[in-house]
Amino acid sequence: MHPLETTSPERWSELLREAGLRVTSGRLAALAHIEAHPHSSVAQIHTALAHDLPSMSTQSVHNITHDLTTHGILQRIDTPDSGSALYETRTADNHHHVQCIVCHRIEDVDCVVGEAPCLTPHDAHGMRVLEASVTFRGICAACDAGPLTSPTHSQRKDQHV
Structure with missing residues (x-):
């Protein structure tokens, strides 16, 4: 949906x-x-x-x-930093997700190519690929503009000084 x-x-x-x-x-x-x-x-x-x-x-x-x-x-x-499984009703497509590494907010990202499986592995080891599950990780605008409170956020800012 x-x-x-x-x-x-x-x-x-x-x-x-x-x-x-x-x-x-x-x-x-x-x-x-x-x-x-x-x-x-x-x-x-x-x-x-x-x-x-x-x-x-x-x-x-x-x-x-x-x-x-x-x-x-x-x-x-299942994302590395969410702490627990998350659920959604959007099942009928091959969409992906983007997650903020600071606040852990997750948003949907439509299929990067337009149809499943969106990505083709270099070697599928003889398998027919049906879908690709991708989670892009970044920093949302609110966290990027906010105070430097998390170690990940501080480290990132320090690298650009």
């Missing part, structure tokens, strides 16, 4: 049923939250849902994200 499109609860219900999953209030609430807040961690999802669904545990959110990822409804993103 493209990031500007939104999915109705009825469509999420339909996608869950098509995947052979039960439609539950927890799954629908998690999908709605992740769609509105892409690149969310289990802890962020749990915190957001706890008020409306107080009986939902962190383990329940882990189970939901696992099931939805296994069935292709969510995409799991």
